[in-house]
Amino acid sequence: MEEELYSLSHDEIAKRISSMEIRGAAFIARAAAIALKNAAESFHGTDMGEFRSHMSGAADVIGSTRPSAVSLPNAIRYVLGSGEHDTVDEARDYMVERSRRFVENSHMASKRIAEYGGKRLKDGDVLLTHCNSSLAIGAMKYAWGQGKKISVFATESRPKKQGYITVRQLAEHGIPVNLIVDSAVRYFMNQVDHVYIGADSIASNGAVINKIGTSQVALCAHESRVPVTVCAETYKFSRETTFGDLIRIEERDPSEIVEPADFPGVNIRNPVFDATSERYIDAIVTEKGIISPSSAYHIITEMEE
Numbered sequence: 001m002e003e004e005l006y007s008l009s010h011d012e013i014a015k016r017i018s019s020m021e022i023r024g025a026a027f028i029a030r031a032a033a034i035a036l037k038n039a040a041e042s043f044h045g046t047d048m049g050e051f052r053s054h055m056s057g058a059a060d061v062i063g064s065t066r067p068s069a070v071s072l073p074n075a076i077r078y079v080l081g082s083g084e085h086d087t088v089d090e091a092r093d094y095m096v097e098r099s100r101r102f103v104e105n106s107h108m109a110s111k112r113i114a115e116y117g118g119k120r121l122k123d124g125d126v127l128l129t130h131c132n133s134s135l136a137i138g139a140m141k142y143a144w145g146q147g148k149k150i151s152v153f154a155t156e157s158r159p160k161k162q163g164y165i166t167v168r169q170l171a172e173h174g175i176p177v178n179l180i181v182d183s184a185v186r187y188f189m190n191q192v193d194h195v196y197i198g199a200d201s202i203a204s205n206g207a208v209i210n211k212i213g214t215s216q217v218a219l220c221a222h223e224s225r226v227p228v229t230v231c232a233e234t235y236k237f238s239r240e241t242t243f244g245d246l247i248r249i250e251e252r253d254p255s256e257i258v259e260p261a262d263f264p265g266v267n268i269r270n271p272v273f274d275a276t277s278e279r280y281i282d283a284i285v286t287e288k289g290i291i292s293p294s295s296a297y298h299i300i301t302e303m304e305e
Contacts, residue, residue, distance in 0.1 A: 002030060009042065010035040010058045017065040017072075020160065024134055025200045025236055026110065029071035030103050032062050036079045037099035040092045051088045055080065055095070067248045070201035070209075070238040078102050078235070109233040109287035110138055117196065117231050117285040118142025121150055125193045128153040128185065128221075131211035132162035133198025135231035137169055139285070140196065144175050151176040153188050157211055159256045159270065182213050189224045199232040199284075203241040204300055206278030206293025208232075209249070212271050218280040227282040234286050237300045249273050 001022075005013055013035040016022045022031045039058035043051055059076050066072055079098045085091035117139025121127070125143075127150060129136050143150055152170055154177055157163040163179065170177040180188060195217060201209040208214065208230050221228050238247055254260050254268035278293035291299065 002027070002034075005031055005034045006038065008035075008038065010039040010062060013038070014061045014065050017062070023160075023162070024132065025069050025071040025198070026106060026134060026233060028066060028069050029075040029233075029235060030106050032072050032075040033079050033099040033102040033106075035062050036076065037096050040095045040099075043088065043092065046088050048085070048088060048091065051091060067250050070240075070247065071233070071236045074235045074237075074239075075102060106233065106235070109235075110135060112287040113231050113233065113285050114138030114142040116290055117229065118146065118148075120229065120283075120285075120290070121148055121194065123148045123150075125150045126153070126191055127151070127194050127196050128155075128188065128192045128217070128226075129166060129196050130155045130163070130182075130185075130214055130217050131157040131198065132165045132169075133196075133231060135233075135285075136196040136198050137166060139231055140170065140175060141173050144173060151178075153178045153180055153192060155180055155182045155185060155213065155217070157213065158182055162211070182216075185217050186220045189220045189226060192221070192224070192226050195221045195226055195228040197228070197230055199230050199236055200273060201247050202230070202232055202237045202284065202296055203247060203275075204238065204297045205241070206281060206284070206296040208276045208278075208281055208284075208293075209247050209273050210276065212274050215274045215276040215280075218276045222280045228276075228280060230281055230284045232284060232286060234288060234299055234303060237296055237303070239300050239303065242297065242300055247275070249275070 013031050043054050063076055081098055113135050121143040154166045155163045167177045167179045199208045199210050218228050250272045252270050252272055254270050257270050281293045284291050
């Protein structure tokens, strides 16, 4: 699916991100980088002012699609860069190369996180995961490939039920997996050795923004003394939170839950994410290594253009 994006306009990619046809923070970030590349290549003029306006407009369209996914503005910031260019050709080549490098680095980060996260698991471990994190699944697959006979509980993750994708991916890999409803997390937590989840964004204090219900999973794990491990690339860390900005929690159309017309007079709320306090996170696995939540600030301040 990623290769298909190179043939689409930045507007078409933005629509797919907004509709959640493209989902998952890592894929969203790579899609944003590819969209900017396509936008740069679609400009055929020679005026630098017009090119800057064209790219600024494309960045605004792409950046407005998913407000809670910090990976999105971070990808845009990286591709656009801060270099000064004399000609449109120079600027275009610069952004195309930055896009290529971002996508390549994103895939490399996924491989490293799978390895680092997989090494933490032991033979016979039982895991619980929420939603559909390609990084958390990658760590499980890595552990399985090392001969560790793990098994997994995966939540449905309503309302979009991304957990269905998770269980299919694990089952296809041969990993024993149990599909459970979100509200059954506490019931099964005493059988679990590790919670492995992904993240859409990580704040400077180490708090994790992820699929709605993640905070309840973490609270149940904390009460049961089950460690919670978050798998996330460093481009999901929010620079803005170091200056006091809050990560906006996106609310989507209530029709994703029920048909509003069937419940007259009822206000239906559909937040997509929630915030999990750093107090309930034991470790964050990044491509730079495994860190404590308190180290998030240092990761952010060391981020390079």
